[in-house]
Amino acid sequence: MTIEVATYLIVSSIFGLLLLGLPLAFVTGLVAVIFTLGWFGPDAIPLVGTRIYGFITEYSLVAVPMFVFMAGLLDRSGMARDLFNSMRVFSGRLPGGVAVQTLVVAFFLAAISGIIGGEIVLLGVLALPQMLRLGYDKRIAIGVVCAGGSLGTMVPPSIVLIIYGLIGGVSISDLFKAAFVPAFLLMAAYMAYVVFICWRTPSKGGVGVLSDIDEPKLTFFSAAKGIAAPLAIAGLVLGSIYGGIASVTEAAAMGAAAVLLAVKLRGEFSFKVLRQSLTQTLETCGMIVWIGIGAACLVGVYNLMGGNRFVSNAIMGLDVAPIVIILVMMLIFLLLGMFLDWIGIAMLCLPIFIPIVVQLGFDPVWFGILFAINMQVSYISPPFGPAAFYLKSVAPPDISLKDIFSSMLPFIVIQLLVLGLMLKYPQISTWAL
Numbered sequence: 311m312t313i314e315v316a317t318y319l320i321v322s323s324i325f326g327l328l329l330l331g332l333p334l335a336f337v338t339g340l341v342a343v344i345f346t347l348g349w350f351g352p353d354a355i356p357l358v359g360t361r362i363y364g365f366i367t368e369y370s371l372v373a374v375p376m377f378v379f380m381a382g383l384l385d386r387s388g389m390a391r392d393l394f395n396s397m398r399v400f401s402g403r404l405p406g407g408v409a410v411q412t413l414v415v416a417f418f419l420a421a422i423s424g425i426i427g428g429e430i431v432l433l434g435v436l437a438l439p440q441m442l443r444l445g446y447d448k449r450i451a452i453g454v455v456c457a458g459g460s461l462g463t464m465v466p467p468s469i470v471l472i473i474y475g476l477i478g479g480v481s482i483s484d485l486f487k488a489a490f491v492p493a494f495l496l497m498a499a500y501m502a503y504v505v506f507i508c509w510r511t512p513s514k515g516g517v518g519v520l521s522d523i524d525e526p527k528l529t530f531f532s533a534a535k536g537i538a539a540p541l542a543i544a545g546l547v548l549g550s551i552y553g554g555i556a557s558v559t560e561a562a563a564m565g566a567a568a569v570l571l572a573v574k575l576r577g578e579f580s581f582k583v584l585r586q587s588l589t590q591t592l593e594t595c596g597m598i599v600w601i602g603i604g605a606a607c608l609v610g611v612y613n614l615m616g617g618n619r620f621v622s623n624a625i626m627g628l629d630v631a632p633i634v635i636i637l638v639m640m641l642i643f644l645l646l647g648m649f650l651d652w653i654g655i656a657m658l659c660l661p662i663f664i665p666i667v668v669q670l671g672f673d674p675v676w677f678g679i680l681f682a683i684n685m686q687v688s689y690i691s692p693p694f695g696p697a698a699f700y701l702k703s704v705a706p707p708d709i710s711l712k713d714i715f716s717s718m719l720p721f722i723v724i725q726l727l728v729l730g731l732m733l734k735y736p737q738i739s740t741w742a743l
Contacts, residue, residue: 382587396536406508416458430459605657647688
């Protein structure tokens with residue numbers, strides 16, 4: 311069997327087994343074992359074990375459960391609620407003010423934990439009912455919650471960027487530095503869209519500010535107090551990384567300790583909260599690790615078969631400009647993102663794509679930012695965008711999945727425009743390196 315035929319068989323096997331409903335981690339692991347036995351024989355099985363060991367002993371991977379634990383504590387504390395309420399004081403009478411403040415809160419939450427699913431659920435509980443009650447257009451309210459909650463793929467300390475750095479051997483600190491401006495630009499673009507729509511059609515923006523009915527009035531001091539803890543935690547995590555004081559793993563540990571301390575000082579700590587947060591951490595990280603193990607085995611076996619050379623020669627043999635090859639990779643990411651989880655896409659594609667990117671003379675840090683934007687698009691893209699299902703779990707019964715996916719289309723367009731901007735002007739992300 312040639313490597314070309316083997317490649318087609320591997321791809322078709324993966325998608326065929328996924329259509330049967332098998333988890334991605336088990337699919338990739340099963341395909342890896344089958345092709346190891348078929349191509350090399352039983353003696354090659356220890357090579358698969360070597361790939362597993364190399365993945366799970368990666369030191370930087372320790373940062374992932376720390377950030378997930380932070381998100382779990384935020385889910386169960388009142389910090390996010392107080393942050394949202396405090397932002398009312400600063401949103402004023404700006405058109406679409408509540409939607410704008412929701413995007414700011416989403417940015418803060420992403421800067422604290424880097425986890426996406428929890429942010430969407432929190433915003434769906436806190437912000438969506440408020441916007442609907444105030445008469446916001448349903449599409450605006452839903453789109454803001456899903457797009458804002460998905461900022462976690464970009465805003466440091468993004469788990470997506472951590473995994474990218476582990477796979478590509480790229481400095482995670484450099485990725486965080488490069489991601490901040492594009493993430494802020496993406497949030498600003500969302501805000502500009504919301505303000506423009508609500509200014510042009512005021513009825514879509516409700517009354518613009520929260521009603522005093524059922525809502526306590528906050529003083530400026532109370533509002534500042536509600537923002538202080540999240541701002542301090544985000545500053546601790548990102549400041550220690552950007553300042554070269556701590557590695558990503560060390561900053562994650564400090565962030566987890568800071569959130570735990572803040573929850574204790576707020577009087578919200580209990581062993582039940584701790585147990586639930588740790589359980590969520592185990593479940594989330596278990597999924598990441600198992601998908602990583604399966605994909606690491608499959609990619610390792612495929613590379614031993616000569617697959618990396620086959621793909622590299624096929625791509626490098628194209629008689630096109632290097633940027634066209636990058637565009638093809640972006641298209642592959644977007645298409646796979648409609649059906650696969652970002653972890654699976656990262657594990658399967660990046661070990662092959664990143665060496666090609668370097669060979670073409672492009673900066674792998676810049677490519678990491680492009681990958682993160684693509685994964686943000688995939689998070690809200692139909693038919694399997696995870697953001698839609700997270701929001702559906704807490705949305706009012708009259709909001710359907712069709713409503714959610716249709717509401718996200720303008721925000722997908724904004725994401726693609728920002729992606730194009732990053733492709734055209736790489737220095738937007740790499741200026742600080």
